[in-house]
Amino acid sequence: MISEKMKPLVANNSVIRVMFEEGKRLASIYGAENVYDFSLGNPNVPAPKEVNEAIVETLMEEESTFVHGYMSNAGYEDVRATIADSLNQRFGTAFHQNNILMTVGAASGLNVILKTILNPGDQVIAFAPYFVEYGGYVRNYDGELVVVSPNTVDFQPNLDEFVEKINEKTKAVIINTPNNPTGVVYSDATLTRLGEILREKEKEFGTEIVLISDEPYRELAYDGVEVPYVTKYYANTVVCYSYSKSLSLPGERIGYLVIPDEMKDSTEVFTAATIANRVNGCVNAPSLMQRVIKRCIEKGASVNLEAYDRNRNRLYEGLRECGFTCIKPEGAFYLFVKSPIPDEKEFCATAQKYNLLLVPGSSFACPGYVRIAYCVSYEQIERSMPAFEKLAQEYKLK
Amino acid sequence: MISEKMKPLVANNSVIRVMFEEGKRLASIYGAENVYDFSLGNPNVPAPKEVNEAIVETLMEEESTFVHGYMSNAGYEDVRATIADSLNQRFGTAFHQNNILMTVGAASGLNVILKTILNPGDQVIAFAPYFVEYGGYVRNYDGELVVVSPNTVDFQPNLDEFVEKINEKTKAVIINTPNNPTGVVYSDATLTRLGEILREKEKEFGTEIVLISDEPYRELAYDGVEVPYVTKYYANTVVCYSYSKSLSLPGERIGYLVIPDEMKDSTEVFTAATIANRVNGCVNAPSLMQRVIKRCIEKGASVNLEAYDRNRNRLYEGLRECGFTCIKPEGAFYLFVKSPIPDEKEFCATAQKYNLLLVPGSSFACPGYVRIAYCVSYEQIERSMPAFEKLAQEYKLK
Numbered sequence: 001m002i003s004e005k006m007k008p009l010v011a012n013n014s015v016i017r018v019m020f021e022e023g024k025r026l027a028s029i030y031g032a033e034n035v036y037d038f039s040l041g042n043p044n045v046p047a048p049k050e051v052n053e054a055i056v057e058t059l060m061e062e063e064s065t066f067v068h069g070y071m072s073n074a075g076y077e078d079v080r081a082t083i084a085d086s087l088n089q090r091f092g093t094a095f096h097q098n099n100i101l102m103t104v105g106a107a108s109g110l111n112v113i114l115k116t117i118l119n120p121g122d123q124v125i126a127f128a129p130y131f132v133e134y135g136g137y138v139r140n141y142d143g144e145l146v147v148v149s150p151n152t153v154d155f156q157p158n159l160d161e162f163v164e165k166i167n168e169k170t171k172a173v174i175i176n177t178p179n180n181p182t183g184v185v186y187s188d189a190t191l192t193r194l195g196e197i198l199r200e201k202e203k204e205f206g207t208e209i210v211l212i213s214d215e216p217y218r219e220l221a222y223d224g225v226e227v228p229y230v231t232k233y234y235a236n237t238v239v240c241y242s243y244s245k246s247l248s249l250p251g252e253r254i255g256y257l258v259i260p261d262e263m264k265d266s267t268e269v270f271t272a273a274t275i276a277n278r279v280n281g282c283v284n285a286p287s288l289m290q291r292v293i294k295r296c297i298e299k300g301a302s303v304n305l306e307a308y309d310r311n312r313n314r315l316y317e318g319l320r321e322c323g324f325t326c327i328k329p330e331g332a333f334y335l336f337v338k339s340p341i342p343d344e345k346e347f348c349a350t351a352q353k354y355n356l357l358l359v360p361g362s363s364f365a366c367p368g369y370v371r372i373a374y375c376v377s378y379e380q381i382e383r384s385m386p387a388f389e390k391l392a393q394e395y396k397l398k
Numbered sequence: 399m400i401s402e403k404m405k406p407l408v409a410n411n412s413v414i415r416v417m418f419e420e421g422k423r424l425a426s427i428y429g430a431e432n433v434y435d436f437s438l439g440n441p442n443v444p445a446p447k448e449v450n451e452a453i454v455e456t457l458m459e460e461e462s463t464f465v466h467g468y469m470s471n472a473g474y475e476d477v478r479a480t481i482a483d484s485l486n487q488r489f490g491t492a493f494h495q496n497n498i499l500m501t502v503g504a505a506s507g508l509n510v511i512l513k514t515i516l517n518p519g520d521q522v523i524a525f526a527p528y529f530v531e532y533g534g535y536v537r538n539y540d541g542e543l544v545v546v547s548p549n550t551v552d553f554q555p556n557l558d559e560f561v562e563k564i565n566e567k568t569k570a571v572i573i574n575t576p577n578n579p580t581g582v583v584y585s586d587a588t589l590t591r592l593g594e595i596l597r598e599k600e601k602e603f604g605t606e607i608v609l610i611s612d613e614p615y616r617e618l619a620y621d622g623v624e625v626p627y628v629t630k631y632y633a634n635t636v637v638c639y640s641y642s643k644s645l646s647l648p649g650e651r652i653g654y655l656v657i658p659d660e661m662k663d664s665t666e667v668f669t670a671a672t673i674a675n676r677v678n679g680c681v682n683a684p685s686l687m688q689r690v691i692k693r694c695i696e697k698g699a700s701v702n703l704e705a706y707d708r709n710r711n712r713l714y715e716g717l718r719e720c721g722f723t724c725i726k727p728e729g730a731f732y733l734f735v736k737s738p739i740p741d742e743k744e745f746c747a748t749a750q751k752y753n754l755l756l757v758p759g760s761s762f763a764c765p766g767y768v769r770i771a772y773c774v775s776y777e778q779i780e781r782s783m784p785a786f787e788k789l790a791q792e793y794k795l796k
Contacts (some may be wrong), residue, residue, distance in 0.1 A: 252686060
C-alpha cells in the first residue's frame, strides 16, 4: 500500500519513536518526576497572557464568518501589513503586505518555498548540524540535500567547505539561526561572507540561488545578542518564520514567509508560493490564529524569555561542573554537548540508565555530540543534576 | 525562479483570479449590493454559537502548554476517540482513535493520503464534474488524474465508463458526495455497484485500489436524504472529512482522515499517513481547533442547515420559473444549471453583464453547465432574481 518514497520515512520514523516510547516506559516504572526527558523541543513556557486575551477579543469584536472564514490564500491583508510594519520597525527593512505570506508554521513555509522553486535533481545545501526534517522536505520535491560538515570549533557554518559544495545544480541554501541543535546565532561576519559567496557563485554559474532562513528561534536570544536580519545580507533571501517558540504556539501551526521585493522575480515567486500553499492542501494559515497574531503584535506580546535563560544558565553551569564540554548557546533552547566517547549513541544509551533522555547528534548529521532541550521546567533541571553527575562519574570526567 | 511543475499552476491561476478581480471591479462601479457573486464556496452562515463557547471554555479549563502545544502528529488521542465514537453512533461503524488522523482540513487530508500511497505514474480516477484542485493534488505526487465523463442525466457517477477506465495502474479513486458542484448525493445503489466494481478489478489486476471519499459536505443534506457511509461498501476506503462547511470553519483548516481497520495494511497506512502529515509541513492539525471539535461534538453543535435549505428552494424555484434547467440538489450548497448555449463560458460572460458571477462547468470538467454557489445571504438571492430573469429573456427561455 505504501509508496516507495514513504517507505524509508516509515522505517526511519520507528527509530525516533523508540525514544518517545522509552520515555513513557521509564515514566511508568520510575514515575514521571524521576525521568528527565530532554529530548523534545516542545516549549514548557506557556503562551503569554496576551494570546488568550487576543483570542477572546477577536471572538467578541469580529464577525464569525470573517474570523473563521476563507480569506486570500496568502492570509488576511491587515495581518500581513501589521507583520511587515513590525519587521520594518525592528529591523529597518521596507517590507509591505505583499512580501508576507501566512503559512501553517515554518515547516509548511519551508515546504511552500521549496515546492515553489525546486526542480527534480536540484541541490539544496544545509549546514550540519541541522534539523533532521530538512532532508524530507527537500525530497518531497525530488531535490537532493547536500550537507556541509560541521565546524565544531564554534558551530558557525563551515564556509570553506560550503564554497566547494556549491555548483550549477545548487538551487537553495537553508540556514537556521538561532540554531537547532547548537543554540548558536550566526554572526554578522558569517552572514556577510555567506552573502558574498552566494553572489560570486551566482555570477560564476549564471544561476539564482535562494537563501532560505529558517527562523523559529529568532526571538529566543540571550545576553542581548543581536540576531541579524538575513534579507539585508543577500537579495535572494526568503525568511521562514514561526510563532511556535516566540509565542509558545507550536500546536497552532502559524507562521509566515518573507519574500522581499529585492528577490529576483519577487512578484511571480510570491504568486507561485501562494498557489503552492493552496495546492499542497494547506489552502491558508489557520484564520483565528492569524487574527490573534495581529493583536499580539499590537499588544507587544512576547514569551517569558527569562525562564529559558534561567534554565540555560543552570544547565550550562551544572553540566560544566560535572565536567561536560559544550559551548554556551546564545539562542534557542538547546545545549549541544560533546559526547565523552566517540559513539554518542552509546553515550545516550548510558544516559538512559540514569533516566536521562538525550538526542544523539547523528540525528543532526553531527555525531559525537548530544542535544539537550532545556524547554523544560526548572525543577526538572534541578532534579536531573544528580543523574548528570553520576553519568559524568561513569566516564571519569572529573 | 519558479519550478517547472508550478508554472502551469501559476498560468492557470490567473484565469480564476480574473473572476475574483471582476467581482471587485463590478462592486466598485455598481455597489456591492448590486453585484450577485455566486462564485465562491465560502459559507455565509456563521459558525454555530457552540464553537466560540467551546473556544472560551477550552482556554479557561485547559492548560496553555497543552492547548497550544505539540501533541502526537496524528492529533490528541481524546479528540480522535470522541470523533470515532460519534461516527460509530451515527453510522454503526466500529472505529477507534487509531483510525482517525487529524488533518489541516480535507484538502490537506487528500494530500496526505495521496502522498502516502502514490508512486509516480500511478493513476487516480475522478468522476466529472469534480473539484478542480484534485488534479493539482494528484500531480503533487507525480500521479495522473484520469477523468470519467459526466452522466448528465442524474449526475450519479458514470459507472460503465468507470469500468473501462480502471487498469493495472489505477491506485485510487476519488469520490465527492454530497457533490461539488452538482449537490448530488451518491445513492446506496451507486456505492454498492462501485464497491463491486472495485473488488472485481482488484481481483482481475491483482492490485489494491483505494477509494478516497472526500466529504466536506456530509452534514449538508436536505429533505431527510441519507448520505451513506462509504467505508461500509468497500474495505479499502479512506474518508477525508472537514469541518469547513459542517461548522462553518473553512479558514481554520480542521478535518480528519478515517483509515479503517478493514483497509489492507491499515496500521502501516496510518503510520505512513501520520508521517506524511508531518513531513509535508503540516506537522499536526491546529491544536486549539482540535480541542474545540471535541467540545462541539459533545455539545451536539451543527450549522444552521435551514438557512441553506431556504436558499436552495428559493433559488431552485426562481431559476425554474425563469426557464432554466437544473436538477434539484439534495446536498452541499451548489446548483449546477444547464447553460442555454453549448459554450457556457460565453453564457457566464453574458451573465456578468447583469452583474451575475457564475462559474463555468468546464472548470469542473463538465462544459455546458454553470455552478451557482448559494452559500450567500437570502437577500442576495432575492435581489438577484430580476437579473436572472433578464438573463433568461436574453436567451428566450420562456
